[in-house]
Structure formats: structure tokens, C-alpha cells
Amino acid sequence: MDFNDFNENDYDMPCEKAWCPGCGHFTAQKILRQALAELKIPNEKLVFVSGIGQAAKLPQYTKGHMFNGLHGRSLPAAMAIKACNPELTVIVNSGDGCSYGEGGNHFLAQIARNADITQIVHNNMIYGLTKGQASPTSLKGMKTPVQVSGVTNEPFNPLAVAIAMGATFVARIFAGNMAQAKEVIKQAIQHKGYALVDTLVQCVSMNKLNTFKWYKENTYELDDSHDVHDKKAAFAKSLETGKYPTGIFYKVEGNPTFSESSVAYKNDKSPLYSRNLDMNKLEKLIISKRKR
Amino acid sequence: MEKKVSDISIVIAGAAGQGVQTVEELLVGILKMSGYNIYATKEYESRVRGGSNSTEIRVSSNRVSTFVNRIDILIPLNSAAFSHVESRLSEHSMIITDPSLLEGIQNLKEEQIISFPFSKIAKDVGSKIYANVVAVGAIAGIFKTDPKIAKNVLTNRFSSKGSKIIDNNYTAFLKGYELGKQVVENGKYAINLSTNNNIADEILLNGNQAVGLGAIAGGCNFISAYPMSPSTGALQFIAANSEEFGIIIDQAEDEIAAINKNIAAWYTGARALASTSGGGFALMTEGVSLAGIMENPIVIHIAQRPGPATGLPTRTAQEDLNLALYAGHGEFARIIFAPGTIEQAFYLTQKAFNLADKYQIPVFILTDQNFVDGYYNIPKFDLSKIKVEKAFIKTEKDYLRYKFTKDGLSPRGIPGYGDGLVRADSDEHTEAGQITEDMEYIRPEMVKKRYYKRLKLLEDVADKPEIVGAADFSTLVVCWGSNYTVVKEAIEEFGSKEIAMLHFHQLFPLHPNTKEILNKAKKVIIIENNASGQFANVLKLYCDLSIPEKHKYLNYTGKLFAVEDVLDILQKEAN
Ligand SMILES: Cc1ncc(C[n+]2csc(CCOP(=O)(O)OP(=O)(O)O)c2C)c(N)n1
Ligand SMILES: [Mg+2]
Numbered sequence: 001m002d003f004n005d006f007n008e009n010d011y012d013m014p015c016e017k018a019w020c021p022g023c024g025h026f027t028a029q030k031i032l033r034q035a036l037a038e039l040k041i042p043n044e045k046l047v048f049v050s051g052i053g054q055a056a057k058l059p060q061y062t063k064g065h066m067f068n069g070l071h072g073r074s075l076p077a078a079m080a081i082k083a084c085n086p087e088l089t090v091i092v093n094s095g096d097g098c099s100y101g102e103g104g105n106h107f108l109a110q111i112a113r114n115a116d117i118t119q120i121v122h123n124n125m126i127y128g129l130t131k132g133q134a135s136p137t138s139l140k141g142m143k144t145p146v147q148v149s150g151v152t153n154e155p156f157n158p159l160a161v162a163i164a165m166g167a168t169f170v171a172r173i174f175a176g177n178m179a180q181a182k183e184v185i186k187q188a189i190q191h192k193g194y195a196l197v198d199t200l201v202q203c204v205s206m207n208k209l210n211t212f213k214w215y216k217e218n219t220y221e222l223d224d225s226h227d228v229h230d231k232k233a234a235f236a237k238s239l240e241t242g243k244y245p246t247g248i249f250y251k252v253e254g255n256p257t258f259s260e261s262s263v264a265y266k267n268d269k270s271p272l273y274s275r276n277l278d279m280n281k282l283e284k285l286i287i288s289k290r291k292r
Numbered sequence: 293m294e295k296k297v298s299d300i301s302i303v304i305a306g307a308a309g310q311g312v313q314t315v316e317e318l319l320v321g322i323l324k325m326s327g328y329n330i331y332a333t334k335e336y337e338s339r340v341r342g343g344s345n346s347t348e349i350r351v352s353s354n355r356v357s358t359f360v361n362r363i364d365i366l367i368p369l370n371s372a373a374f375s376h377v378e379s380r381l382s383e384h385s386m387i388i389t390d391p392s393l394l395e396g397i398q399n400l401k402e403e404q405i406i407s408f409p410f411s412k413i414a415k416d417v418g419s420k421i422y423a424n425v426v427a428v429g430a431i432a433g434i435f436k437t438d439p440k441i442a443k444n445v446l447t448n449r450f451s452s453k454g455s456k457i458i459d460n461n462y463t464a465f466l467k468g469y470e471l472g473k474q475v476v477e478n479g480k481y482a483i484n485l486s487t488n489n490n491i492a493d494e495i496l497l498n499g500n501q502a503v504g505l506g507a508i509a510g511g512c513n514f515i516s517a518y519p520m521s522p523s524t525g526a527l528q529f530i531a532a533n534s535e536e537f538g539i540i541i542d543q544a545e546d547e548i549a550a551i552n553k554n555i556a557a558w559y560t561g562a563r564a565l566a567s568t569s570g571g572g573f574a575l576m577t578e579g580v581s582l583a584g585i586m587e588n589p590i591v592i593h594i595a596q597r598p599g600p601a602t603g604l605p606t607r608t609a610q611e612d613l614n615l616a617l618y619a620g621h622g623e624f625a626r627i628i629f630a631p632g633t634i635e636q637a638f639y640l641t642q643k644a645f646n647l648a649d650k651y652q653i654p655v656f657i658l659t660d661q662n663f664v665d666g667y668y669n670i671p672k673f674d675l676s677k678i679k680v681e682k683a684f685i686k687t688e689k690d691y692l693r694y695k696f697t698k699d700g701l702s703p704r705g706i707p708g709y710g711d712g713l714v715r716a717d718s719d720e721h722t723e724a725g726q727i728t729e730d731m732e733y734i735r736p737e738m739v740k741k742r743y744y745k746r747l748k749l750l751e752d753v754a755d756k757p758e759i760v761g762a763a764d765f766s767t768l769v770v771c772w773g774s775n776y777t778v779v780k781e782a783i784e785e786f787g788s789k790e791i792a793m794l795h796f797h798q799l800f801p802l803h804p805n806t807k808e809i810l811n812k813a814k815k816v817i818i819i820e821n822n823a824s825g826q827f828a829n830v831l832k833l834y835c836d837l838s839i840p841e842k843h844k845y846l847n848y849t850g851k852l853f854a855v856e857d858v859l860d861i862l863q864k865e866a867n
Pocket of ligand 2: 095096097122123124125126127128135
């Protein structure tokens, strides 16, 4: 492809997509493709990582390298891929169940590492693929085939958790607001360090409560008065419910990434695959074992 | 019983935190550098202070690599030590002790006791804390080692603490040394072992270190692990060398994360080790399955300990063979190794990385607490025998990760190397890695690829079990993994022309000739550290061999087999 001519369609896989007509994952994928085209990232430099779920099928439909792993385990995989080859752009796409439920512990732990990856969570507030059970972000009272008299759990607040855990880039977008969403995604990918983009998407088949219309009516854009470097203000914004703010809540630049902190990159910046074992060092290490 | 002249077993016993380990390190250092063969192992409780722990050091004219129950010299560090090792003491055991520890201790004869006021001598030097070093000096005096060697060892050991501490330790050592020498001069006790200067040049590694070193020699440059006894030593060994070798170290949030990270590291062209114990591995099993469908290499070290669940965290067992063999839902090929010696742990772990890479499968290294904590001197490894054989390719534009080929192996590309896209999926997939539900052609072909064809390739490169002992055996003593050394020593000591050991360091898939070897024996007995005869069941399944219950010697106590235990078994079977 011509280096100056990146097109969103270059990132699309020519295959049937197993998403329902009108599904928010389509829009989320389109926004991502547009952002990648504008950032001019070649397909061969991109690794799409996911777990399992409807959202997690995005790497299947998007052109780049793919690691479509286990339900809940996208973040550990993404962190390791970036750690082993910092030259790759690593983007995680998975659902709210996969990312915050099954993968909850990984969410906390990977934020703490500040691996230079972008985590896009397609938050439809429901388990889509398994047909409509509550997810960690489902709102109280929602009835499902399992939560038969309504959800009673307090909804998980990914943004507040991420800010509290020291995430270096925290954002929420509504896929229906494509203009803002694309800009946020671009910044998230460009951010050096871990970036969370909680992405509100409608599930047309399984979530009759949080529809496209509902998201549209219950979100508003953060404006310039919000200082993205003010952690306390970001935290306060993240606690807002009823009407949910969208945009970048918080970011901090310059924190060392996992790779930058790793001794493996102290004297050598090349990806691990290209390195060779130093037999002289091995010999020396063995000889050092003459002593206990 | 005649006192053995070729090897002396020294046991140091006391509470955790009392310095058992320091005494061990100093004695091993001094005796090994003096040209004695050494084997040492520890047994300890799952706690940081208190309780009763012990370390055995065998000092020998010949190579030693396994545990004996017998105690020739006991160094108690508290009174409880006596009851802790009571069953292992005999009238031939010598006790080297501070007199204060003997209060209330009965059943010891006068001539067994060598008592010195270690604490008082230590106080005279400057502090009670030197008491252990006085005891070390006494042993060195009995062995008549060159004090210069001890000076070196002490200097190295305490180098971070400054010259005053080093001097005090050396003074304490010399006081003990003089006392030890007097014991010999007075004719109370003497040791006449031969030494060999080459031994000073040999290396000392325990099982965890051998696995860690083998991993580094296999090109390991990524390890994500969650600490768990008794495997932690391997992680720490690799961490200690991470800067020198450019290894990414990640202490994972849990073992589920660890296995997924290690798998993804391989996907990216790195070489990763998953190292854990049974409980941690139980959490990894979905990841093993992921490696299976993704045809993704992974090397997994399981240092076994007795279960179920938390079980006995610091004791030994061979209970997780079934777990390794069957881990992961669905069907796919794998290799399971269980090294019997420190050398084997090094070479097999090294090789595991090449095999995992080439065959795109999980390769297991099964060790156990007995194996990972035990160590002995061995000649330096022959590095001309090893090579990191990277098997990934540079991809072309039209690259297909799961391309169908005759032998079932698709060339493995990695992201960022070449023009192709490397698309790996945990769903059933096409050659391109795209999700499919084609059950007419693709699914069965993929199963053949991952299972039948792969297993065939692995059988072709499987290692043979090793026969030790009588060439014209009529009885075979089967064992695997860590029991190599104990069975070998017992068989050699027993010296029967009828009995041989058949040791398996590859447990799966078995070498195709295994059945033939087993069928040569009139009688097959098996020795395992578990209750169900897990490897006996593997032999039944794959070699159609039924070992009668009475010939299964199953130790599920959590304790390792001692040479004496195996000798008893051989005696019984020979009658
Ligand atoms: C270990 C494991 N547990 C459960 C499942 C079943 N499962 C697949 S997707 C999913 C939930 C999907 O919800 P979400 O992540 O929100 O994605 P969505 O389909 O809503 O986009 C579940 C429970 C699985 N594949 N693996
Ligand atoms: Mg969902």
C-alpha cells in the first residue's frame, strides 16, 4: 500500500461478520479503522488481541496480526506481546464481561504495569454472546434469564478503578458519537503507556434497556473546562452516573512503560525474537556455580 | 553395621532461622573445595521461623547424588533436633554438640558424643552468633581440611558484612578447627575419605537452578510466574540472571495470567518458561489447551509437591503426572519430561525449548521437591552439545498460520518479522486463522494436524528409557524422574546380576521400543512417590503391561525414598 494513502477499508477483513444488524460493535470497529488509517499504522505493525465474546471477534474482522485468545485473558497476552516486541502497536478489543468480569484481576494488574497497550472495552452492559446475562457493568434492576428479579450488584466502575490504580490514560466514548470517539481512540493509541477506552455500544439483541437511544440521551461530552491532567477532577467525573461523561478523563505523560522499566531493554532495544544467546556469558554463569 | 568408609552423612538439624542453611553452605563450600564429592538436600516445614528442619550433607570419595537415612554425624542446633531425627540415629552416629543441648537427652552412649561449648567459645570471640561457625570449624578439623580454603569460603560468604565480621568468623572457625583436630589426635573419631582435586572445579547446582540454567541455555528470555514452593527457586535463579541475559521477568497476578503471558511471548518470537507447582499448574490448564489449538510453543516446569490442594507445601511427591498428561480440554499432542539427574535437568530443559519451538506444542518438565532442593557436584556442562534452534520463519505476504502440510506442521511466523500477518485463534479456525464451523473437512483435518500427525512426529523423536545395572536382567525396577539417583545407588550397592533399573526421563510419548524392553523382564516392579501408581497406569495404557499391586512400591508420605528404603525393596524382591 502507498505510504501516504491509508484508508479505513485497508483495515477491514473481507469476511462475513457474525454481529447482529445494528450492533454497536460495527461502529466501534469502523471508528478504530478510521483512527488507524489517520495514524497511518501499517497492518504488519498492528497486533489485535482479544478474549472471547461478540466484541472479541473484532480482531477476526480487522486486518493485522491477531491473538484471539481465551475469555478474560486478553490483557495478559497483550502485555506480553508488547513486552517482547515494543515495535508493535498492540490493541485489545473485548467485551465488558471479558474485560471486567473474567479478566478483572488482569485489569488491575496490567494497569499497574503501564504496558504500552490500548485496551478498548466494548461495554454493552450485557453478556451478548452467551445471550443476555448480567455483566459487571449492568445497571441495578435489569432483569435477565439469570438475574430473574433484577440485578442487585453494584455496577463496576471501570474508569474510577483505572484512575485509582494509576492508569496513565483513561477515557470513555460512545460509539454513536463517532467524531469524538475517533479522536479519543487516536490519542489512546498514541499514548505511551496503558490506555483504557471504555466504549459504550448498544447490544440490539440482548440489552433492551441500554439502547442506542438510551446511550445518546444519557451521555454528554466533557468540554474544555475539564483538565485531563487533574486526577481528582477526573476521579470526580468518573463517579458521575445518570448522565455519563464521555471523552478523556485523565492522562499523564512520561511515566515509564513496562518495557522501559524492564532490565531486558536496558542495554538492547531490539525485539526479543531477534536476539541470540551469548554463549560466553552462559559459560561464565556455569563456571560461577563452582561455589554454592 | 560396619561404618562405611567411602561416604559420611552429616546432618544439621534445628529450627528455621537458627542457621541450618548457613552451616550447610559453609560446610559444602569448604568440603567441596577440599576435593570431596558432595550431595546435600534439605527438609523443612512450611514456615519462616521455628519448627524442625534438617539438612543432610553426604561427603564422599565417590560421586553421590541421593539421600540416605543413615546419620554418621549429627550437628544439632537445638534440643528438639534429637527427637526430630531420632529414627535415623544409630549407635554409630556421632553427635557433635554444645553440652547444653544434651540435657534430658537419653539413649546416647558416651563414645558417640563429641561435646564442645560452642556458644561459650563464640561469646569469647565476640558474640553467640558465631556458635554455628565454631561447629563448622570442628567438622573441618575432623576432616583436616586446609584452613585457607575455609578462609576463602568465609570471606566470600560474609563479604558484604565487612572485614571485622569476616575476621571474627574466621577466628571462631579456627577455634572449632583446633577442637576437631584434637578429636582425631585423641583417637576418638577419624574420617578417611579420599579427595580429588578436580572436584573443586566442578559445579554445584540444585534441581531448580539446573532447570533455570537449562532454560537460559535454551534461549529463555521471558518468564512470567507466580511464586509457589517448591518451584520458586527456578524463577529466582532466572531473575538473578535476567539483566545479564536480557530476560523479561514478570511476577504475574496469578498463574492464569502467567501461562497466557508466556504463551503470548512465544507467539511474539520470545522463548518463555511457565514454572510453578501442582496448584499453580491447575490454574494454568485452560492455557495449556490454548497452546494446543493455537499450535503455540510453551515450556512448563512443574515442581511437584504432595496435594490435594495446598497439601504439604515443602514436601515431595510425584502426584501430578496425570495432571500434566491430561491437562487442558480437547485433544492435542504434548511431551512430558522428568529429569533424573541435575545434568539431565539442564540438557532436557534446554532441549524442551527447541522441541516446543519446532513442534509448536506444550513441553513439560516434571520435577519435585526432592529434585529441586537436592544438589551435588557435577562436571561442567558441555556447551558444544547445545544450540538454540529457533524454528520460526520470516513470513511472506500471503502467509497462512495454519497451512495444511503433509507432516501437519505449519511454518510458524511471528508478528513483525516478514510481510505476512500472523493470525492465531483459540476458536476452531481455517488455515488463515479465521473462525470456522466447517465440520466436514477443516475441523477433522485440524484435529489430525494437532493430534495424530503431531503425536507421530513426537514418537519419532522420543527418548529411550535408560537401563542401569545387570545387562541380563530378569527383574526390572521401573522408576521415573527424581528416583533415578536413589534407585541407581541402591541397585549398584545391591549388586545383583538379575536386577536392573529402567528409568524414564521421557514419560510421554513413550519411546516405541518401551514395550519390548519391558517384555524382556520376568518381573517388573515400580517405584513411585504417589498412591495410585500414575506411571504404572501409563505403562498399562500404552504398553499393555499390568504390574501386580504387590510389585508397586508407592510412597505417598511426602518423604523422599532413601537408599535404605530401596535396598529393602530389592531385598524383598530378590527373596
Ligand atoms: C472460561 C470461559 N467461561 C465462559 C465462557 C463463555 N462466554 C463466552 S463470551 C462470554 C461473555 C461475553 O460477554 P462480553 O465479554 O461482555 O462480550 P459481548 O458478547 O457482550 O460482546 C462468556 C461468559 C468462555 N468462553 N470461557
Ligand atoms: Mg458485553
